[in-house]
Amino acid sequence: MRVLYILWLRQLKRYFRSKSRIVGSIGQPLLFLLALGYGLGSIYKRAGEGNYLHFLVPGIMIQTALFAAMFFGAMIIFDRQFGFLKETLVAPVSRLKIMLGGAIGGATTASIQGALVLVISFVLGYRPTRWAMIPVALLIMLVLSIAIACFSSGIGSFVEDMQGFQAINQFLVFPLYFLSGALYPLDNVPSWLRIVTEFNPISYAVDAMRWSLIGEAKFGIGKDLIALAITLIISMVFGALRFRRIEA
Amino acid sequence: MIKVDHVTKRFGAITAVDDVTFEVKAGERFALLGPNGAGKSTTIKMLTTLLRPTKGNMSLNQHDVVKNQDAARRSFGIVFQDPSVDTEMTAYENMQLHAVLYHVPSGQIDKRVKELLELVELWDRRDSLVKTYSGGMKRRLEIARGLLHHPKLLFLDEPTLGLDAQTRNLLWEYVQRLSREQNMTIFFTTHYMEEAEANASRIAFIDHGKIIAMGTAVELKKQTNTRSLEQAYLKMTGTKIRDEQVDPHDAWRERHRARSMR
Ligand SMILES: Nc1ncnc2c1ncn2[C@@H]1O[C@H](COP(=O)(O)OP(=O)(O)O)[C@@H](O)[C@H]1O
Ligand SMILES: [Mg+2]
Numbered sequence: 468m469r470v471l472y473i474l475w476l477r478q479l480k481r482y483f484r485s486k487s488r489i490v491g492s493i494g495q496p497l498l499f500l501l502a503l504g505y506g507l508g509s510i511y512k513r514a515g516e517g518n519y520l521h522f523l524v525p526g527i528m529i530q531t532a533l534f535a536a537m538f539f540g541a542m543i544i545f546d547r548q549f550g551f552l553k554e555t556l557v558a559p560v561s562r563l564k565i566m567l568g569g570a571i572g573g574a575t576t577a578s579i580q581g582a583l584v585l586v587i588s589f590v591l592g593y594r595p596t597r598w599a600m601i602p603v604a605l606l607i608m609l610v611l612s613i614a615i616a617c618f619s620s621g622i623g624s625f626v627e628d629m630q631g632f633q634a635i636n637q638f639l640v641f642p643l644y645f646l647s648g649a650l651y652p653l654d655n656v657p658s659w660l661r662i663v664t665e666f667n668p669i670s671y672a673v674d675a676m677r678w679s680l681i682g683e684a685k686f687g688i689g690k691d692l693i694a695l696a697i698t699l700i701i702s703m704v705f706g707a708l709r710f711r712r713i714e715a
Numbered sequence: 716m717i718k719v720d721h722v723t724k725r726f727g728a729i730t731a732v733d734d735v736t737f738e739v740k741a742g743e744r745f746a747l748l749g750p751n752g753a754g755k756s757t758t759i760k761m762l763t764t765l766l767r768p769t770k771g772n773m774s775l776n777q778h779d780v781v782k783n784q785d786a787a788r789r790s791f792g793i794v795f796q797d798p799s800v801d802t803e804m805t806a807y808e809n810m811q812l813h814a815v816l817y818h819v820p821s822g823q824i825d826k827r828v829k830e831l832l833e834l835v836e837l838w839d840r841r842d843s844l845v846k847t848y849s850g851g852m853k854r855r856l857e858i859a860r861g862l863l864h865h866p867k868l869l870f871l872d873e874p875t876l877g878l879d880a881q882t883r884n885l886l887w888e889y890v891q892r893l894s895r896e897q898n899m900t901i902f903f904t905t906h907y908m909e910e911a912e913a914n915a916s917r918i919a920f921i922d923h924g925k926i927i928a929m930g931t932a933v934e935l936k937k938q939t940n941t942r943s944l945e946q947a948y949l950k951m952t953g954t955k956i957r958d959e960q961v962d963p964h965d966a967w968r969e970r971h972r973a974r975s976m977r
Contacts, residue, residue: 472815473815473816477812480808481803546801549802550799555816557791560788560816715760715766
């Protein structure tokens, strides 16, 4: 427990000490909320779908948490380049614990950033219909973040440099995000694309968030939670196996 | 304590360690000496589970280093040749994290950290981020951290590189004491022959990945018919200067450091 705690704490300290990360984690979602929220809001309404901000905020929360959690994999690459990774790799602690401590820390900072989005959107006039479910929404975001942080540590373990890591981000994570229904409904897409969205773990996280905050779910909360659990388990196994084999 | 049995490590076309066999007994202070690029750090990295050998077996404290990594890791501590502190944390935080990773009991952490940071004269700067430290201070922190817990076996990979004479002395005194009072096994590399002669109970010369001689300082001098360890070393390894081929990560670090110093 002490080991998990100290590694978790390191991620939090490093986040709160980095002004550029804090500014980025507020600035980017704010930009998305303003640009998309105001830009597409009227079109959305005209299409008869109702309040776009309602629909958008859970998606932007997931977006923020998703990419912030992916950043944990980049931390592993930095730690390797700066040499600190060796210190943890030779310690008399199982590599699983080393990875989990950091990943849960990275997921915590990712969820804090997602929660900040919710606060920002309050200021912009967003009002969830189910206030009491906000803790559930945050918990869902944390679980997704842990899964993504584990996944990204797996990637960070075998990609040699940041370029390789960014390539994975761009060719895998971005497409998954755009096909998750976070920004726009995916009801009228061709059937092959629908299959992609139905195998996309991010879709279920977005759906579960909408269920918590505005009481609307496409797949249903039961299906969402099962999908999230499966995602968490697969990511953890993937991350743990890759991280075990890391050489420095 | 350490068993290395016909171990080879290749990086692509480079054979960094070439069919090396040796043993180190509990309580020994063993020095591995050789020119740049001879394969010393690679040997230590394999022994400490950071690299997997291409061929051969190695064990620490009876635990196979490849098959039983977790158990092997419980046996040793290490001071790396390359930087390995988190520069975005303070010295105290680096020490504290290390203490927890190595299961130092909570009640002892503060006392031990204070003792070691005072030893290397960094106690007054304990709450500064390590990125504000000079190169020598960072090195001292690495040393202090390596000595924070007391393992059965301690690896020191060129621990005194870039240290002033005072700190070098302090380090060796401390290490000698650990070796004497706790029967700790010490495995080290250094470029200072007088350090090896003064502190090692046994010495191996390694060149081009191969062990070319092994014995006490007296035996090595006798074998080569020389009067100092330095002469014995030069006689065996030749006087030609070696260019170390650069590890890509180190090269990156070097560039980055150069940039951040501007
Ligand atoms: N990660 C690596 N990739 C490729 N070559 C390496 C790597 N690490 C070490 N080497 C090479 O292996 C040889 C031995 O290096 P090393 O063990 O660091 O030498 P020493 O510590 O004795 O100076 C050198 O030629 C070095 O360039
Ligand atoms: Mg070396």
